[in-house]
Amino acid sequence: MDGRASAVFYRSPDDEYPLFVRAQGCRLWDEAGCELVDLTSGVSGAAIIGQGRPDIAQAMAEQVRRLSYMHTAAGTTLPQERLARRLADLAPEGVDRVMFSSGGSEANEIALRIARQYHLARGEPERWKVVSLAPGYHGATAGALSMTGRWDINRSYEPYLFRGVRKVTAPITYRGPYRGLAEEEAAQRAAEALDAAIEGEGPHTVSVFIAEPIALSTGMAVPPDGYWRLVREVCDRHGVLFVCDEVITGMWRTGRFLALDHADVTADITTLAKGLGGGYAPLGAVLIRGSVADAIRAESRRMAEVHTYSGSAQSCAVGLAVLDAIEAEGLAGQSEKKGALLADLLAERIAGLPWVGEVRGRGLCQGFELAADRAARTSFPPSSEVARSLTDAMRQRGFLSRTMHHGSALVGDAATLTPALTIETDDLDEGVAAMRASILDLGPVWEAQSER
Numbered sequence: 001m002d003g004r005a006s007a008v009f010y011r012s013p014d015d016e017y018p019l020f021v022r023a024q025g026c027r028l029w030d031e032a033g034c035e036l037v038d039l040t041s042g043v044s045g046a047a048i049i050g051q052g053r054p055d056i057a058q059a060m061a062e063q064v065r066r067l068s069y070m071h072t073a074a075g076t077t078l079p080q081e082r083l084a085r086r087l088a089d090l091a092p093e094g095v096d097r098v099m100f101s102s103g104g105s106e107a108n109e110i111a112l113r114i115a116r117q118y119h120l121a122r123g124e125p126e127r128w129k130v131v132s133l134a135p136g137y138h139g140a141t142a143g144a145l146s147m148t149g150r151w152d153i154n155r156s157y158e159p160y161l162f163r164g165v166r167k168v169t170a171p172i173t174y175r176g177p178y179r180g181l182a183e184e185e186a187a188q189r190a191a192e193a194l195d196a197a198i199e200g201e202g203p204h205t206v207s208v209f210i211a212e213p214i215a216l217s218t219g220m221a222v223p224p225d226g227y228w229r230l231v232r233e234v235c236d237r238h239g240v241l242f243v244c245d246e247v248i249t250g251m252w253r254t255g256r257f258l259a260l261d262h263a264d265v266t267a268d269i270t271t272l273a274k275g276l277g278g279g280y281a282p283l284g285a286v287l288i289r290g291s292v293a294d295a296i297r298a299e300s301r302r303m304a305e306v307h308t309y310s311g312s313a314q315s316c317a318v319g320l321a322v323l324d325a326i327e328a329e330g331l332a333g334q335s336e337k338k339g340a341l342l343a344d345l346l347a348e349r350i351a352g353l354p355w356v357g358e359v360r361g362r363g364l365c366q367g368f369e370l371a372a373d374r375a376a377r378t379s380f381p382p383s384s385e386v387a388r389s390l391t392d393a394m395r396q397r398g399f400l401s402r403t404m405h406h407g408s409a410l411v412g413d414a415a416t417l418t419p420a421l422t423i424e425t426d427d428l429d430e431g432v433a434a435m436r437a438s439i440l441d442l443g444p445v446w447e448a449q450s451e452r
């Protein structure tokens with residue numbers, strides 16, 4: 001840099017952003033040469049196979065040399081065709097059509113529109129409303145933000161948000177209406193709440209229910225066993241399409257290709273992004289049940305919205321190379337093993353700490369909630385700066401981690417761990433040890449600050 005103040009308008013203009021200059025595998029270096037081990041896959045969860053890989057660079061370069069660009073409105077490309085086929089083969093039976101996007105928000109917008117086209121094709125034009133979970137996150141574009149159940153994010157934009165999005169309390173058993181319930185009862189009650197919301201809106205007006213299998217915005221709370229099966233039944237009963245947002249959880253992050261595969265439930269529309277491009281290229285995908293696509297096709301309806309970089313040959317070539325790497329290196333199996341190890345490490349070293357409320361997650365999608373009072377399950381006040389101080393302490397110990405202050409009635413300060421499928425087990429071990437040491441150092445400070 002030339003010594004002048006940055007011209008970048010940062011997301012949080014008052015924050016200082018470290019300047020990263022290099023990355024290899026799960027290690028990053030800043031301009032001062034300071035090394036960080038990444039426990040987050042680039043914070044967003046995208047860099048699932050590590051950084052700086054020659055195989056991905058080569059695939060990208062080869063594609064750019066051969067054919068760098070063609071708008072998908074006018075033609076198709078080999079990478080787009082091949083990646084669609086690979087994803088359809090990986091998806092549950094009956095899900096055999098794929099539309100690409102440049103990321104997760106866009107994929108969720110497309111899902112919303114595909115659902116609308118489906119209902120129009122079936123002669124049900126009155127179906128347009130959406131039911132989603134709160135907390136939950138579906139992206140930052142207007143439609144995705146409207147479906148997002150995070151008031152701290154979408155409050156400022158309320159005048160622009162879509163009407164007709166009904167939020168239902170996420171099936172969390174740590175706090176809120178399902179607090180402390182046994183799995184079966186929690187699943188039942190949460191599904192009844194979904195049913196009641198659809199009934200309340202008028203079932204014939206509801207287009208989709210959209211949900212994440214495990215959400216960062218819930219601090220990785222895992223919905224109770226049986227919940228997704230009941231969701232499927234409720235949606236089927238009302239003719240509502242079930243859209244599963246696997247933008248974070250897909251691509252074997254939980255040990256299976258899709259997190260919903262653990263529940264043996266198939267969504268009508270599934271969205272993927274992040275790990276699909278591995279942090280190397282902007283890429284998202286919408287996986288569509290054949291019956292939904294066929295209904296739209298039978299009426300010759302067309303999706304008007306394509307974006308300039310939807311299904312870009314270069315991004316799809318990267319997606320194919322990411323899948324090749326996952327297959328060649330057995331990363332699906334590794335994800336399962338490392339996920340189990342991470343869960344054990346957190347259970348052993350973090351769960352019992354006095355300032356930790358609950359450890360939760362699945363596979364390499366883990367999190368824990370920090371609590372001012374474990375018994376009462378109360379969270380720290382924002383003035384304790386728990387999230388910021390824990391992230392800083394981890395960085396001082398050489399780890400890139402993510403802790404967010406959610407500040408809602410259901411989630412307070414939650415740390416989330418989304419390491420790459422390629423992370424070394426020693427890095428997990430040392431990362432959790434650093435987390436424990438950081439919490440032990442900071443816990444008394446948080447306590448003192450919250451008593452003020």
Ligand SMILES: Cc1ncc(COP(=O)(O)O)c(C=O)c1O
Pocket residue numbers: 044102103104105106108137138139140212216245246247248273274
């Ligand atoms: C579950 C989920 N859905 C959608 C999105 C939006 O994806 P993108 O940022 O690629 O638009 C995100 C991003 O964090 C996400 O976590």
